[in-house]
Amino acid sequence: MAIYSCWIFNRHCNCVYSREWEPKIPTAGSRLFSPFTNNSSTSTSTNSTTTSSSTVNQTASTSKNELGNGLTNVSNQNDKAKLLFGAIFSLRNIASKLYSPKNNHDPNDESINPNSISNYLTTFSTNNYRVHYFESASNWKIALISDPKCQDLQSALNFIYVQLFNDFVVKNALSQIDFDEGEYIDNPAFINGLDNYVTSLPAFTS
Amino acid sequence: MSSLISEVNATCLDLLLIEMVPLAIRVTKDLENENVITKEENFEETDLIGKLNIKDGATKELNIDDKHGRIDLLEDQDNLGNNDVIYRIESYGYNIGLRVGELLNYKLNNDEFANGLNRQNLKLNMDILNIMKFICRDIWKNLYGKQMDNLRTNHRGAFVLIDHNFKGISKMNSAKGEEITNEKIKTYLWFPCGIIRGILSSLGVDSSIQAEITQFPGVSFNIQTKMQT
Structure with missing residues (x-):
């Protein structure tokens, strides 16, 4: 089992944090550890995604990769992040559409806020990957990508939001909380804190 | 709860x-x-x-x-x-310190009274060292949930209060590295400096205070009192 990457999106739908860990034992196909490679069930643009992200990976890994193994805030703008966001966004909306609350007279009412409906998307998986998803009421979205056999990581996502994010972004006077496009969560306290926490999880090592 | x-x-x-x-x-x-x-x-x-x-x-x-x-x-x-900015922050802290000192002084006396403890009345026993201990223990515990780690004095009116993990700044971290972080935090430290000066002032001690980051997030507050000991 392993955890491959972590992604955080803000309420403007920008990816403000991305972290991809090197897999311990590199296996064929997991080189890119993207949720969209080898994925027969989801997207039709699989081929274009893999090719574009592989070139980005190669160029970026030399430039900005100083903090441990893997990539930090490198893939925020590329297709991988955008497709992940799109997939999560659609699934989340489907989830709220499928569920018709009993006290609601018209289940097709478009004005319902998807957030107010208690049919949350928490995880979805493919043959090779599982995406664990958390969304705050303020529309911050956190996703962890792991292998499909990984246990449920909701508590880890909750910890990342409550402890790490709140402490080192919200309560950090020297960090903004409203991120423009192209701005990332790049203070070392958050990056190291998240690294230490995730790599210490049993799901990461076992 | x-x-x-x-x-x-x-x-x-x-x-x-x-x-x-x-x-x-x-x-x-x-x-x-x-x-x-x-x-x-x-x-x-x-x-x-x-x-x-x-x-x-x-x-x-x-x-x-x-x-x-x-x-x-x-x-x-x-x-x-900017000096004006620093002065403003320090005086915010000073005003809060004046009030906080008064509140906690009252609270402690009140607690003692309620518990019937045999501790000596703070008011009667307030020499400068006890005042510093009052800041290290009670004030810091109430403001930041922990006590100061160290209190030093030269017995000639100078005190150094050291907090190895100052809660007020422990979460601050700039993306531009440690040096910039420390540089920016200096401005924020004028606030606790003002609080201490306000408390001391409410207890009748004039002082000037400077804070220094020793080893992040450790802070030492250098206090020079104008009181004769």
Whole structure:
């Protein structure tokens, strides 16, 4: 089992944090550890995604990769992040559409806020990957990508939001909380804190 | 439940400190701009259009680097090192210190009274060292949930209070590295300095205080009192 990457999106739908860990034992196909490679069930643009992200990976890994193994805030703008966001966004909306609350007279009412409906998307998986998803009421979205056999990581996502994010972004006077496009969560306290926490999880090592 | 309440209280202090520095910068900038405009008014009272332009320019300049939820205001080291800004922050802390000292003094006396403890009345036994201990133990515990780690004195009115993990700044971290982080935090440290000066002042001790970051997030407060011991 392993955890491959972590992604955080803000309420403007920008990816403000991305972290991809090197897999311990590199296996064929997991080189890119993207949720969209080898994925027969989801997207039709699989081929274009893999090719574009592989070139980005190669160029970026030399430039900005100083903090441990893997990539930090490198893939925020590329297709991988955008497709992940799109997939999560659609699934989340489907989830709220499928569920018709009993006290609601018209289940097709478009004005319902998807957030107010208690049919949350928490995880979805493919043959090779599982995406664990958390969304705050303020529309911050956190996703962890792991292998499909990984246990449920909701508590880890909750910890990342409550402890790490709140402490080192919200309560950090020297960090903004409203991120423009192209701005990332790049203070070392958050990056190291998240690294230490995730790599210490049993799901990461076992 | 009680831990939740103290969490909320601690967060309030954190958020107050976070907002205080940008507020001080804004107020100082506004006042500076006002001065510029009134000066211009004195010189060219008839030039209405010119005056309006200046006003427009001034407000625009303010808006460029001051948006909600962002820290552009803090990027300019001139803002953070500005003496007016520092003075403002320190005096906010001083005013809060005056009140907090009074409250906790009352609370402690009251607790003792309620518990019927045999501790000596603080008021009767307040020499300068006891006052410092009062700050290290009671004030710091109430404000930051922990006591100071170390108290040193030369017995000639100088004290050094050391907190190895100062909660007020422990979460601050700039993306631009340790040096910049420490540089910026210096401005924020004027607030606890003001609090200590306010408390000392409420107990009748005049002092001047400077804070230093020893080893992040450790802070030492150097206090020079003007009291004869």
